Amino acid sequence: MQPTTLFYIIIGILIFNYISEKILDSLNEKHFDDEIPKKLVDVYEEEEYKKSQQYKKTNARFSNFTSFITTAFTLAFFFLDGFKYVDDFARSYTEHPILVALIFFGIIMLASEIISTPLSYYSTFVIEEKFGFNKSTKKTFWLDKLKGLFLSVILGGGILSLIICFFQLTGQNFWIYAWGLVALFSLFMNMFHAKLIVPLFNKQSPLENGELKTAIETYAKKVGFTLNNIFVIDGSKRSTKANAYFSGFGSQKRITLYDTLINDLDTDEIVAVLAHEVGHYKKRHIIFNLISSILLTGFTLYILSLFVNSPILSEALGVSKQSFHIGLIAFGILYSPISEITGLFMNYMSRKFEYQADNYAKKTFNPNALISSLKKLSKNSLSNLTPHPAYVFVNYSHPTLLERIKNLES
Template sequence: MENPFYLYCIIGILVAEFLLTTLLNHLNARRFAHPLPEEVRDVYNAEAYQKSQRYKRSQYRFGTLTSLFSFLLMLGFLLFGGFAWIDDLVRNWSDGAIPRALLFFGALLLGSDLLHLPFAYYHTFVIEERFGFNKTTLATFFLDKLKSWGLMIVVGGLLLSAIIWFFEWAGAHFWLYAWGTIAVFTLLMNLFYSKLIVPLFNQQEPLPEGSLKAGIENYAKKVGFDLGQIFVINGSKRSTKANAYFSGLGKQKRIALYDTLLHDLEEDEIVAVLAHEVGHYKKRHVLFNLAASIALTGLMLFVLSLFVNNSALAMAIGVGQPSFHAALLGFGILYSPVSEVTGLIMNHLSRKFEYQADAFAKETFSGTALTGALKKLSKNNLSNLTPHPAYVFMHYSHPPLKDRIRNLKA
């Protein structure tokens, strides 16, 4: 390679990211056995606390192993010609830029997923099973994989094809058309995700009439929130862990309650959780996050347009001939530090938004009920209640439980 600068940058980024991840995980693991803060001391009894310790250590060891495997796989592929081998294969199969790119990325993503399949199996059927979380059957596990691959082929393939077509048609300005297409797609997914994607994996049933539904409707009327539809998802099909979320915008808003949430929480606690989600809408956090996501995508595509025609960038991953798909892969790795920085900013804002949504739930419904819900969910999920501040800063989109409780009591 005549100009190895980009190759050295790519290797440096991969090594730096692996070392940083390993360090943060180690620092976080050292705090597993720290005394629980006063605010969360009543979450676990002695037996549950010991179980949570074992769960966190199992997750830490598993995460270290999978991170090392992924790092060595990527580095080995880069240094020993793996990308070049796949590139040569797809060039023999097709002459078109779009089919070559689809085959190239399809082979990489499918191959990577297959190589990581034993890890996913072990995590689901050994670790999660050992601690009582797993409800997934083998049939569901593999069917989920097939459905995910199908979505990747259809949705990812269409978006990648559109981006390459814009590149060949519009040249340096391709990023504007690609940005517009992805922005429309992002908006449509926010509107119709629950109607189009969720049913592929889970059943959704309307929440039955009763005191819970009446309580939710009364609260929504009190705060002037256009409720939309309330559905129950069969989350227990895969895990005992509970969840709830809002999706959609405008008239497409939908509340989704996991059946595990209905089992774990009292009715006032469920309403408090939903009041928190309503707070995100009332404070316009949902719109902000959507706009920020679209803006960051535009930034990435603009920077890509400045580098995509650089043959040295494409050949830095070891391929014999420059191409759009090779440049896109090299750019993706080189851009990852920028993504880390923007991710840190978004995480910081997200934690701030969580405090605001908690305060909204406290003011409009009950801080006590929300506190009880958060404690129960943390207990049932064996959550880490003593995370390292650096780990929180880098990875947490929600504040630690103790900080949320302090905020609710303030």
């Protein structure tokens, strides 16, 4: 295959991804004005539903604009030999493969931030502000950006450096060592993310003694779930939207409740949400997701090892000198159709797991409390109650509210 042919295959993949995404978005947007299903009529009052429709339409228009801008910039970068110029710039300072790659990706990341930051700022301080969700200050927004960039440089740069080092030392077998590295990192982050990363952005406090803590501890004892770590996170620092999540294993496992969740729901509803999270743990969903992620990473790295050293990948992007970082860019795009398929499978499994966790909460606590909590959370986040089935199949990691309620009532 000629480099020019491969170049146009890459461009074709980028354009196909954009068009298919827009088709799904268009199908979903046509359902924004649908009537609320009978089982969900008590979620919104008439004015609230109109507000949710307006929120969906505003976000859809903004999403169409941002995806067009990012796709247009990406295609222009490809056609104008952007990778060649960035690679030449990096090599003007050094020929060390790791340093060249770090400079190369540093420039790409900086360019991406220059494009995405104004869009993110508008989304936060115009759209989310307009609909009453935003609680973030401009100081918090910019600090989050700087902290995120710092972590990307330290963690992302460190992992990339080690992977290239493995490639330099072991050649095609680098994927085995890289896989081990990523697996260990994933396990470590799953165990200690809440202790090491979250505190950089949010304050976490142990749940205070009182009615809620007693109710949670009573439920945990009932189902034989050892739970010593219940934390409240200051989610209201950035948004009024509520959430709860489970993380860690063994002695490091913890339940984290957003303060907005505690404010929005009553005690039984919060315990029902926690019962759902305990269901994920009892059904070993977290372990499945971690193992699946590690296996998929290993498969991807193995396929990468077969092609990354091929000069045609670099030549297709206009770079005459074969290098790991250019091959990685080309491979990432060529691999994206496979990634989409694995993503569909993982979303399917995630939706299946949500039903299982709901069923666990239904059997061990109170289905009506979980239903009312789901309705309140949907209402407070102005959720879409009538998404298109195809859009759900491709993009949703959770079943729709209607599907979850039907399951809980069955």
